[in-house]
Amino acid sequence: MSVEAWVREFARLVTAEAPRLTELDSAIGDADHGANLSRGLNAVVSALDTSSFPDDGALLKKVGMVLVSTVGGASGPLYGTFFLRAAGALGDGFPAAFRAGVDGVAARGKSTTGEKTMLDALVPAAEALAAGKDWAAVVDAAETGRDATIPLVARKGRASYLGERSAGHLDPGAASATLLVTAAATTLGADG
Template sequence: MIEAWIREFARLVVAEAPRLTELDSAIGDADHGSNLSRGLTAVVAALDEGSFDDDAALLKKVGMVLVSTVGGASGPLYGTFFLRAAGALPGGVPSAFRAGVDGVAARGKSTTGEKTMLDALVPAVEALEAGKDWGEVLAAAEAGRDATVPLVARKGRASYLGERSAGHVDPGAASAALLVAAAASTLG
């Protein structure tokens, strides 16, 4: 199931890469979709080549590949998500998601409301921890993504735009919603 989740996330990102890049062109450096697509293509290649003792080892490999292949902030942030999730996976999927989200917050020194991927991830993990079904978890992530539109970015390249960053979906929140969508369709 974990491998299916990662493969579905890669498929969604590759399919949505032009849209993610378009979102990033409005408030960033127009490379979020292409960078993440490249990294997840490398992840799929690593999955095709390797065998893993368990799902935690697979997630660790995903994290390491993303850190080494994705430029900008996305590589370290998504890499941290999967590395931390790997360590917590024995406690179950909600524990893995929480560890991943907490890792992203610590790595990015950020919290919700700052127009980042956390705006989609935190509501999703809170719904998951509350025992909601995957449809509700995905709805929480998508609502969090959409709630980034009026926000002024406080972190990352978008923060350089100040007030001009308002009025746009955060590309990191958009890709994070795809991560949750992939989980909803494969882990649910």
């Protein structure tokens, strides 16, 4: 299992999709999700390029710390918490580490599914992983959760200020979270 390859692929996907993520955020947020997350993940890649780690847990801890310190808005603390919590549970296997990360996001954001957040993509993916589903089903679960945010009224974050006007828009956090799952499927899929 190459956790480093997963993180690098996530960075690549977010950088490629940054304009789209920012466009999604311009509809219901402050139009910086893609740019902020891409900047933070580029800092992560730089850190990976110039550091060595004794194990994957240490690598994920570094990823989390870099994201917290470089990404503005809610994304830095939320994604940073995801990787920090996942780092601590990696010894229990990837599904458990992923779930720990998701639980960390829920605790940090004081949120749950159905509130038009990244959790709408992450929780179904974590459940599919825990159930032993194949990677295609895990990605499908994330995509289905992401797409289900479109009719929702935001209950958390800047989008919640819009109230009913937030309905009809895809949540940018759920979109970037789906990229995190897609990156895992691409890089870790061979490991089952």
